[in-house]
Amino acid sequence: MAQNDSLAQLLASAVDAAKKAGEIIRKGFYETKHVEHKGQVDLVTETDKACEDLIFNHLKNLYPTHKFIGEETTAACGVTELTDDPTWIVDPLDGTTNFVHGFPFVCVSIGLTIGKIPTVGVVYNPIIDELFTGVRGGGAFLNGKPIKVSSQTELVKSLLATEAGTQRDKLTVDATTNRLNSLLFKVRSLRMSGSCALNLCGIACGRLDLFCELGFGGPWDVAGGAVIVTEAGGCVYDPSGKEFDITAQRVAASNPLLKDAFVGVLLESE
Numbered sequence: 001m002a003q004n005d006s007l008a009q010l011l012a013s014a015v016d017a018a019k020k021a022g023e024i025i026r027k028g029f030y031e032t033k034h035v036e037h038k039g040q041v042d043l044v045t046e047t048d049k050a051c052e053d054l055i056f057n058h059l060k061n062l063y064p065t066h067k068f069i070g071e072e073t074t075a076a077c078g079v080t081e082l083t084d085d086p087t088w089i090v091d092p093l094d095g096t097t098n099f100v101h102g103f104p105f106v107c108v109s110i111g112l113t114i115g116k117i118p119t120v121g122v123v124y125n126p127i128i129d130e131l132f133t134g135v136r137g138g139g140a141f142l143n144g145k146p147i148k149v150s151s152q153t154e155l156v157k158s159l160l161a162t163e164a165g166t167q168r169d170k171l172t173v174d175a176t177t178n179r180l181n182s183l184l185f186k187v188r189s190l191r192m193s194g195s196c197a198l199n200l201c202g203i204a205c206g207r208l209d210l211f212c213e214l215g216f217g218g219p220w221d222v223a224g225g226a227v228i229v230t231e232a233g234g235c236v237y238d239p240s241g242k243e244f245d246i247t248a249q250r251v252a253a254s255n256p257l258l259k260d261a262f263v264g265v266l267l268e269s270e
Contacts, residue, residue: 007120007135010063010112014088014122015133017058018108021051021092022126025099025106029127033100038075042166043096048072051092051108059088071220082219082247084115089223089246094123095195104128109197111223118246121227123197132201134228140204149234149255150206155265158209158258160187161199165215172215182269196251200225203253204232210262212239212252219246226251235259239266 028047036044052072059066067087069080082089088110093099095106104127112120123132132147134140140147152158160183164176184190187210193199196216202208204225216222223246226236236244239252241263254262 007138010120011122011133011135013059013062014110014112014120015124015131017055018110018122018124018131019126020058021055021108022124024051024054025093025108026126029099029102029104029106035100039166040168043100044072044075045093045096045099047099048093048096052090055090055092055108055110056088063088069219071217074218074220082113082116087113089113089219091197091217091220091224094197094221095193098194103194105193105195105198107195107197107201109220109224111220111225111227113223113246116246118223118227118230121224121231123201123224123228125198130201132204132225132228134204134224134231136227136231138231140228140231142201142205147205148232149203149229150209151257152209152255153257155186155210155258155261156188158187158254159189159191159207160210160212161191161193161202161208162211163192163194163196163199163213163216165213166217167215179269183265186265196221197225200229200236200251200253203234203255204228209258210252210254212262212266214239214250216249216251218249222246222251225253229253237263239263241267 070090091109099106107125110122119136121134
């Protein structure tokens with residue numbers, strides 16, 4: 001039982017950190033933003049940095065022996081390797097472009113891996129006040145109520161989420177649009193909400209049936225959402241159908257009933 005107690009405690013700590021960071025995001029959302037470019041269209045704001053500091057300080061006080069991987073620290077300090085140690089993987093503000101434009105799809109994403117396995121996940125959108133949580137073996141919740149993936153069995157009736165990514169070279173853009181072109185013939189419709197973590201939560205609560213993204217930022221985009229999808233009865237996998245690798249910057253998610261058909265059309269669309 002102690003294991004469950006400690007997971008519940010870890011989840012509570014992550015929720016506290018996400019709510020605190022959420023207050024900073026909510027405040028910043030309605031103010032003038034100071035924006036820097038990480039790449040051609042990839043943005044970072046003072047809010048990203050402030051939230052990451054707050055979350056890491058909060059969790060380091062509680063769990064001084066744990067490891068930490070964050071989007072902003074990794075961007076500043078280079079690659080951080082994922083080990084078997086308990087590791088907090090944090091995207092302090094997923095959906096920065098949305099944040100800058102005042103589009104309310106932004107969130108804090110906090111995931112904890114133990115033995116490289118995503119074990120605790122918290123994704124919080126402070127603008128519409130939605131808190132998604134999941135603990136390995138303990139189910140998935142939205143604002144405290146249990147959630148589960150859709151029961152859709154047909155691709156043609158499925159809502160697909162994907163993203164265009166941040167690369168704007170002709171090769172990447174062409175590959176992306178060709179893939180979309182191919183997929184649009186197979187599904188009902190397409191959404192690009194601008195947040196990988198919230199797309200995963202959309203799968204978990206049945207708002208979305210299919211999600212795939214290639215070339216997103218890093219493990220911080222998926223560490224929290226992967227737990228939540230799995231605990232909601234969904235599947236998280238590599239778009240090729242192989243096992244999901246949290247460090248690979250490739251992800252697909254759906255309910256189990258759609259997985260094989262989805263992998264089939266993803267492979268066709270390559």
